[in-house]
Amino acid sequence: MHQRLYALLICLLFSCITYAQPYDLVIKNGRVVDGTGNPWTYADVAVQNGRIVKVGSIPATDARRTIDATGLMVAPGFIDVHAHVEGSLEAQPGAPNFIYDGVTTVITGNCGGSSANLRTYFDTLRLMKTSINVGSLIGHNSVRMKVMKMAFREPTAREQADMESLVEQAMKDGAVGISTGLIYTPGTYARTPEVVNLAKVASRYGGLYASHIRNEGQNVKQAVQEAIQISREAHIPVEISHFKVASKPLWGKSTETVELVESARREGLDVTVDQYPYTASSTSLESIVPSWALADGDSAVLVRFRDPVTRTKIRTEMLDGLAKTCARIMNTPLFPATNPILPSTV
Numbered sequence: 001m002h003q004r005l006y007a008l009l010i011c012l013l014f015s016c017i018t019y020a021q022p023y024d025l026v027i028k029n030g031r032v033v034d035g036t037g038n039p040w041t042y043a044d045v046a047v048q049n050g051r052i053v054k055v056g057s058i059p060a061t062d063a064r065r066t067i068d069a070t071g072l073m074v075a076p077g078f079i080d081v082h083a084h085v086e087g088s089l090e091a092q093p094g095a096p097n098f099i100y101d102g103v104t105t106v107i108t109g110n111c112g113g114s115s116a117n118l119r120t121y122f123d124t125l126r127l128m129k130t131s132i133n134v135g136s137l138i139g140h141n142s143v144r145m146k147v148m149k150m151a152f153r154e155p156t157a158r159e160q161a162d163m164e165s166l167v168e169q170a171m172k173d174g175a176v177g178i179s180t181g182l183i184y185t186p187g188t189y190a191r192t193p194e195v196v197n198l199a200k201v202a203s204r205y206g207g208l209y210a211s212h213i214r215n216e217g218q219n220v221k222q223a224v225q226e227a228i229q230i231s232r233e234a235h236i237p238v239e240i241s242h243f244k245v246a247s248k249p250l251w252g253k254s255t256e257t258v259e260l261v262e263s264a265r266r267e268g269l270d271v272t273v274d275q276y277p278y279t280a281s282s283t284s285l286e287s288i289v290p291s292w293a294l295a296d297g298d299s300a301v302l303v304r305f306r307d308p309v310t311r312t313k314i315r316t317e318m319l320d321g322l323a324k325t326c327a328r329i330m331n332t333p334l335f336p337a338t339n340p341i342l343p344s345t346v
């Protein structure tokens, strides 16, 4: 009889313990930065069914599992708004590079380059069960390439309509907006109104416009102005990607470009920027080859590169461009202007 009573008491005790532990996890003693702009504060964070359900003072006994975060910061997963994970995330769905940095959500499809069919792309990622959440922009260059290939001209009305319907489909499939890479072909071939009309489609679906602007060196001011103009005319928030002035001779010009952004914001436009947390940048070799030389596909490009006159013209333009943006490098013996950039057997 006594044994049965004890068993009953133990059962009751267990059910009390279960009842007293409403949380799966409590992270204790950390400095919490909640992402709202508040200063950090000491607090415990309780998680239930994968969601944060309480922030405050929470006894360890309230959770089945406790993590002691003494001396550590506790923050929501970071969102990296400027990623290029197409291809690489499929190769490494665990994305340890992001996870170990605290990034749990990325926005890809930046700089004009995305999957042209976002529904298929998202389906693929869903099947792979990636460790991070992924949002995507629809890339203008990808859309233009699909409709016009590498044509160095304005779109016909039909082509413009086709590009707009690709953007519309992408927005319906879950794109967070449209991106441009106006420094890369075929984005360089597009004039501003083409982008405005595509951005208008994204705007109708609540999207934003992320811009790798047309120039980050000598003409950076005009390029920032163009991004702002697109925002104004398409009634769309604009995010200027990796905001910078890309050449040492132009250092200091950011006071002018920042003022352009601030003045647009005073006007009521939703203009924001993001920036690398480091002082270097990289891009593809293509960005220093004159755009006209890359038009109309690979075979047309090879014809130009093989023709001695055209080749000299390309080389001269490349060196001129480099001289403008990399004056310090060009003056070093490592990179004399007489050194042939292009191999003779292209």
Ligand SMILES: [Zn+2]
Pocket (backbone or CB within 6 Å): 110, 111, 212, 241, 242
């Ligand atoms: Zn970019």
